[in-house]
Amino acid sequence: MHGLGELELKVMDVLWRSEAPLRVRDVLDRLPPERRFAYTTIMTVLDRLHDKGWLERTRTGRAYRYSPARSRGEASADLLREVLDSSGDAESVLLHFAASVSERESELLRRALEKGRGQP
Structure with missing residues (x-):
């Protein structure tokens, strides 16, 4: 994610996976074991x-x-919006992105666009 460092992203991943708010110790205990971090870190x-x-x-x-x-x-979605707003050529970005999506992703995009237009 834009604006997040490697450790910040790992911490966010722990929190996104959790169904409840976590204390520092809970986050520390759920981080991947490949590297040990200090509580204060x-x-x-x-x-x-x-x-x-x-x-x-x-x-x-x-x-x-x-x-x-x-x-x-x-x-x-906020990150994608930021990329489109800062690209100077949102059309080109979207066309390149659309060319790279899978069939399933393409179907999801179609459904989201229809829903956004108020269609069932």
């Missing part, structure tokens, strides 16, 4: 993601519980 990443607007947090006792401010789909 994950606490700092969560704090920065909150400051950037990627996360919401609520205080429970002395700890915060974090949850995504947007779904993975919403964040991805």
Whole structure:
């Protein structure tokens, strides 16, 4: 995702997969085991993601519980919107993208466009 570092993306992935808000320790325990991170490192990443607007947090006792401010789909759509707005040639970007999609993705796009136009 644009604007996210490698560790930030891993942390967001943990939170997007969770059905409930998580504490720092919960996130740390659910990160892939290929590399161990310090508790304070994950606490700092969560704090920065909150400051950037990627996360919401609520205080429970002395700890915060974090949850995504947007779904993975919403964040991805925002990224696509940003790419189109900054490209200077949205038509070309969309044409190249459309040429690369699978049949299933093409059908999903057709249905989304019809739904957006108010068609069943």
